[in-house]
Amino acid sequence: MGKMSIDLCGIELENPVIPASGTFGYGYEFAELYDINILGSFSFKGTTLAPRFGNPPPRIADCTAGLINAVGLQNPGVDKVISEELPKLSRFFSKKVIANVSGFSAEEYAETCQKLNPCDQIGWFEVNVSCPNVHGGGMSFGTDPKAAAEVTRAVKKVTTKPVIMKLSPNVTDIVSIAKACEDAGADGISLINTLLGMRIDLKTKRPVIANTMGGFSGPAIFPVALRMVYQVAGAVSIPVVGMGGVCSAEDVIEMMLAGAAAVEVGAANLVDPFICQKIIEELPAVMDKYKINSLKEIIGGAH
Amino acid sequence: MEQKVFTVIQNIKIAKDVYKMELSGDASGVSRPGQFVNIRLDSLFLRRPISICDYSRNSLTLIYKKVGAGTEIMSKLGVGQKLDLLIPLGNGYSTEKSGETPLLIGGGVGVPPLYGLCKKLLAESKRPTVVLGFGSKDEVFYEEEFRALGVPLFVTTVDGTFGQKGFVTDAMAGLAYSYFYTCGPMPMFRAIESIAKTGGQYSFEERMGCGFGACMGCSCKTLTGNKRICKEGPVLEREEILWEK
Incomplete structure (x- = not known):
């Protein structure tokens, strides 16, 4: 195995670089640009039981060192993902993909995951209990340890693949939620989803985003994400996937030192569609520069 | 891309x-x-x-x-x-359905893409007519460039300080055309939609995240399903547009 390889819940990844859900579609826009098989894996667009259009536009706002989005989980629904998106993806991607799933009740999360579970292409579930852009679901499960644990248990009961719970940073104590997921049987934790934010248009004096608020992501949130990854990794014994503002090979290494076993790259894909390829190409030289022989060995090194 | x-x-x-x-x-x-x-x-x-x-x-x-x-x-x-x-x-304008005498209607900063379209239609030996609308004389641009292409050209300004006083739809009213292409603000689109006599293509604008289809930030609903303005758009065919209030 190479010096960049890591293990994520029992599955070997060639490298720790994973495009984050919602910034990489179902992969094929990027497959037109580069061979996406160089990636460790990628987390596909947040999928729900029923098709969703999402929120009304405008649903994007530019910010200093980041952006706000209020897409609201637009996706074709799990049945179409299985019948159309995954077969299409199999033509471009031969590795295991991460199935990102959202829902509006524990039962709904479970039903969606149950449908996806038999798909060979799927290596892991990333259960999003942290979307800030939908009402009556998403983030509300991730801001209460009991609700997060309930979703974890419901999904674990109907799946045979590793279940990674994706957490929201919009909480007072993220560690208690991570621990509740671990106690409920989660195989991993990924964090952070976006930070709730907003912008106001000075000309109209109204919110830029039609939905008023949205999720803030991009390099501006990196220090917050890093801190939370550090806290959670220090408190749980299951693997942690770190994300939030990662833009470079250096950021990947910093996240891993904080305790991340793998690292997701989100907003950066939207402004530089080749960023994940560049990070993977640059990692060996950056590892040499900091005298790192194997990425596996540095996970949690800062603790 | x-x-x-x-x-x-x-x-x-x-x-x-x-x-x-x-x-x-x-x-x-x-x-x-x-x-x-x-x-x-x-x-x-x-x-x-x-x-x-x-x-x-x-x-x-x-x-x-x-x-x-x-x-x-x-x-x-x-x-x-x-x-x-x-x-x-983005997809850009398709000239396949234009017919022999298409009409190009630009409003304000929506005028630019119609210039490249006009040249393409001329290269295909079609005979486009162009209507450009602006608010006032100091906002008018590319009038000479379009004129240099040798096409029939009508310019309107809302305040009448340049060309015909009124809106693009006032200039459109008396014209015969085989198809239309437009780019401009939503109120102009609605006015065109209410009087247009043929099929046509509208070019839309929306706040975008990536611009290449990854983030779903600029999606809109159409009669033929959800479309991303950046990828399946910005040009939509008249028949598929869902005109929400």
């Missing part, structure tokens, strides 16, 4: 708050008028989408209005400046 570096060879003001930027670089990927580029600018996170006015294999003309932080920065770029572009983006 490719990521390419272009060089600014001209960047001049051509009307009130409206600038024309000439760029040199590899534009060989542009296949249709109405496509756009997404420009990375120093100090801004998101790229800024700008429609292509005119193009050749190794040059691009962009016309943009200074309306926000991005276009403010663009307006100050000097000759020789290098720019990182994603190019080409």
Whole structure:
């Protein structure tokens, strides 16, 4: 195995670089640009039981060192993902993909995951209990340890693949939620989803985003994400996937030192569609520069 | 889509708050008028989408209005400046259904992509007629450039300080045409929709995240399903548009 390889819940990844859900579609826009098989894996667009259009536009706002989005989980629904998106993806991607799933009740999360579970292409579930852009679901499960644990248990009961719970940073104590997921049987934790934010248009004096608020992501949130990854990794014994503002090979290494076993790259894909390829190409030289022989060995090194 | 570096060879003001930027670089990927580029600018996170006015294999003309932080920065770029572009983006106008005598209707800063379209239609030996609408005389641009193409041209201003007084729809009323193409503000689109007599294509605008279909930030509902303005658009056919209130 190479010096960049890591293990994520029992599955070997060639490298720790994973495009984050919602910034990489179902992969094929990027497959037109580069061979996406160089990636460790990628987390596909947040999928729900029923098709969703999402929120009304405008649903994007530019910010200093980041952006706000209020897409609201637009996706074709799990049945179409299985019948159309995954077969299409199999033509471009031969590795295991991460199935990102959202829902509006524990039962709904479970039903969606149950449908996806038999798909060979799927290596892991990333259960999003942290979307800030939908009402009556998403983030509300991730801001209460009991609700997060309930979703974890419901999904674990109907799946045979590793279940990674994706957490929201919009909480007072993220560690208690991570621990509740671990106690409920989660195989991993990924964090952070976006930070709730907003912008106001000075000309109209109204919110830029039609939905008023949205999720803030991009390099501006990196220090917050890093801190939370550090806290959670220090408190749980299951693997942690770190994300939030990662833009470079250096950021990947910093996240891993904080305790991340793998690292997701989100907003950066939207402004530089080749960023994940560049990070993977640059990692060996950056590892040499900091005298790192194997990425596996540095996970949690800062603790 | 490719990521390419272009060089600014001209960047001049051509009307009130409206600038024309000439760029040199590899534009060989542009296949249709109405496509756009997404420009990375120093100090801004998101790229800024700008429609292509005119193009050749190794040059691009962009016309943009200074309306926000991005276009403010663009307006100050000097000759020789290098720019990182994603190019080409979007579907652009299709000329297949145009018929022999298509009508091109541009409103304000929606005029630029129609220039490249007009040249393409002429190259296909079609006989386009052009209607351009502006608010006032100081906002008028590209009137001479369209006139130089030798096409019938009607210019309207809302206040009557240049050309015919009124809206593009006033100029449209007496014209016969086989198909129409338009780009401009939503109120103009609604007015055109209420009087247009043929099929046509509208080019839409929306706040975008990536510009190449990854983030779903600019989606809209149509009669033929959800579409991303940046990928399946910005040009939509009249028949598929869902006119919400």
